[in-house]
Amino acid sequence: DSGVTQTPKHLITATGQRVTLRCSPRSGDLSVYWYQQSLDQGLQFLIHYYNGEERAKGNILERFSAQQFPDLHSELNLSSLELGDSALYFCASSVSRADTQYFGPGTRLTVL
Amino acid sequence: AQTVTQSQPEMSVQEAETVTLSCTYDTSESNYYLFWYKQPPSRQMILVIRQEAYKQQNATENRFSVNFQKAAKSFSLKISDSQLGDTAMYFCAFLIAYSGAGSYQLTFGKGTKLSVIP
Numbered sequence: 343d344s345g346v347t348q349t350p351k352h353l354i355t356a357t358g359q360r361v362t363l364r365c366s367p368r369s370g371d372l373s374v375y376w377y378q379q380s381l382d383q384g385l386q387f388l389i390h391y392y393n394g395e396e397r398a399k400g401n402i403l404e405r406f407s408a409q410q411f412p413d414l415h416s417e418l419n420l421s422s423l424e425l426g427d428s429a430l431y432f433c434a435s436s437v438s439r440a441d442t443q444y445f446g447p448g449t450r451l452t453v454l
Numbered sequence: 455a456q457t458v459t460q461s462q463p464e465m466s467v468q469e470a471e472t473v474t475l476s477c478t479y480d481t482s483e484s485n486y487y488l489f490w491y492k493q494p495p496s497r498q499m500i501l502v503i504r505q506e507a508y509k510q511q512n513a514t515e516n517r518f519s520v521n522f523q524k525a526a527k528s529f530s531l532k533i534s535d536s537q538l539g540d541t542a543m544y545f546c547a548f549l550i551a552y553s554g555a556g557s558y559q560l561t562f563g564k565g566t567k568l569s570v571i572p
């Protein structure tokens with residue numbers, strides 16, 4: 343157990359819908375990262391938050407957004423879902439920015 | 455930008471034997487970290503081992519060790535006394551040590567699927 347929690351574990355929804363994925367970092371970790379793992383794209387970085395502020399964006403679609411709250415948990419919002427958004431979404435956390443990242447169990451999103 | 459290459463899509467090893475997984479990377483940075491993560495069938499991403507680029511000594515964690523060759527930009531993982539529970543996808547990953555206000559995301563290779571055969 344890495345100490346990073348993600349909910350829900352599984353999510354099945356329809357095209358065009360909106361979902362919210364939630365992540366709670368390890369106690370004391372200030373950085374939260376979101377990654378997407380799909381069969382064709384591998385592991386792709388989406389976005390990084392540090393102590394409530396957005397620090398970097400990767401291959402994140404405009405339909406996706408995220409935020410980190412004062413208690414340091416983070417949410418990833420995915421809207422206007424398409425079939426191609428089906429993937430495993432990981433949250434990871436680290437104490438500081440340049441430090442080992444520990445991953446949550448992931449949320450498996452299936453868009454039908 | 456950094457790139458990470460794992461040239462072995464799949465490998466297999468007999469239980470109790472030793473296997474080495476290869477990873478090469480490309481970067482212009484001098485200070486960075488390298489990692490191996492394991493993803494078993496449960497899909498959880500589990501940290502296996504970490505290496506700091508400024509350290510010449512190769513990292514070791516129980517049955518797992520690395521061969522870090524900075525000049526060659528090579529970072530291989532050796533698994534000794536392979537166990538059935540080692541069956542997983544293994545990902546090599548790169549992390550820059552300093553990027554100012556920039557990005558600190560992990561850059562992953564495409565992975566090597568390791569099967570441990572009884």
